[in-house]
Amino acid sequence: MLAELSIKNFAIIEALSLSFEKGLTVLTGETGAGKSIIIDAIQLLSGGRGSSEYVRFGENKAEIEGLFFVDGQHKAIKKLEELGIESSEGMIVLQRNISHTGKSVCRINNKLVTLGILREIGGTLIDIHGQHEHQDLMQSENHVTLLDEYGKTLIYPALQEYRKLYNKFNQLNKQRKHLSENEQKIAHRLDLIQYQLKEITEANLMNNEDEQLSEEKAKLSNFEKLFESIGSAYEALSQDNKGLDWVGHAMAFLDGVSELDGELQNIHEAITNSFYVLEDATSQLRDKLDHLEYNPSRLDEIEERLNEINMLKRKYGDSIESILEYAAGIEEEIETLSNREKHISELEKELKDTAAALQLEGKNLRAIRKKVADSLVEHIHAELKSLYMDKTTFAVQFTPLETNQANVNFSKNGIDQIEFFISTNPGEPLKPLTKTASGGELSRIMLALKTIFSNQQGITSIIFDEVDTGVSGRVAQAMAEKIQQLSITSQVFCITHLPQVAAIADSHLYISKEITNDNRTVTHVTKLSENEKVKEVARMISGVEMTKLTKQHAKELIKLASKNKSSS
Structure with a gap:
């Protein structure tokens, strides 16, 4: 879990030190108060792209530091051991400084590391899901990655074998193309390298x-x-x-x-x-x-x-x-170019054999993916049912790739185009998810996927940045309960505007901002007491004006959430 977070001179945050607990922590506040800025800071700790724009105006650098606690068997500990970075009692400290010039300095347990290593370790600790991920779901080319992630233990070994052959095929194709270039270009190349070889040979060089x-x-x-x-x-x-x-x-x-x-x-x-x-x-x-x-x-x-x-x-x-x-x-190249026709013939035969083997590996990969897809569909249906999408039909469609200009019908991901299809109403045909799902439906589908994947990935902290956009009523309640269930096995942070989600939280942080005497904007974070939580949930229900009735409604909502938590 993420236990401590320190942020200095980051955007409109001057200095902030936060302690977190297990379970579900919600962050609420008015739009523009800085809720997403805190998530941006955590994202940088996990190796996100930095920029000088993150540095608070007038300061030289922004500083972010996070303390994580993990068990001794967590894959982050194993990775650190491979890198020769010590960690005591399951403590991992990630640090990221960004200068006003945009340069980043990264440390893990006070040891300097590259951004790539920070991203590798941070990726095992933090999983951030924001509204932009709906865009990822809306791009069909990303669907194969989601399917492969779900069934990685079965799919990845087969995909690795397929890609070995795919890389070999591409290399052979490149060699054939090089040898099949026009005669004049080949002749010029041959003259050049023959002259070069003669010059080197006549020099009669000896090592040292x-x-x-x-x-x-x-x-x-x-x-x-x-x-x-x-x-x-x-x-x-x-x-x-x-x-x-x-x-x-x-x-x-x-x-x-x-x-x-x-x-x-x-x-x-x-x-x-x-x-x-x-x-x-x-x-x-x-x-x-x-x-x-x-x-x-x-x-x-x-x-x-x-x-x-x-x-x-x-x-x-x-x-x-x-x-x-x-x-x-x-x-060697002179020999190849001098006997070009012979080598082209040999390459074409090897290409044909490799293409046949690649096709077989592709069919094997397809068979494994279809088996995994059946399991994913069943799993997603179960999750969607609990999110009031029980009439929804979800499917994974496999479409064989068409032959391109190079007479090739495979890509680095296989021999199929894989796309998620959905039908949200009985009697309606399945249509591409990217063309039919609404914002609220996408939120629920992504939450269903996150619920499924979180059980497999062993992520320490899951962060949701307004994933509840576009939902309300009983659907909002169902999403709140689903997010809370996730927090039983992983620490969960959630930026939300839904009172149902705020009511079910174990810890509630209120984000606000103020203008200081020197006309600077500063963000503050307040941990709410039970009474303050009631007022905030009431504000989320009613908006600007708060009445006794909305306070009573807020109390009932929190009481109901507490009852649901104790029974789960």
């Missing part, structure tokens, strides 16, 4: 050659310094009364007395070992001096070769390895 040449160049460029330093080091060790002689003397002095003292024996061994090590090093220095040779022409050769390598790097890659990889790639 540039590094070895640069090292040799450094030696030749600093020959005088090297020669003097090595010579001086050799003389310091080898000449009479120099390094080796004095170390030899020390070794000889201790040779006769080391057996008399155990500590001296260790020192004698160390000096002896050092002598032989220095003697070997002196020999190596002498060999180095004997082989040192200054060759100005070699330095010119190195410069020329490095220039050639650098020119190839600018054209074909940032290293010799990448240049050689590029050469291998165009060599």
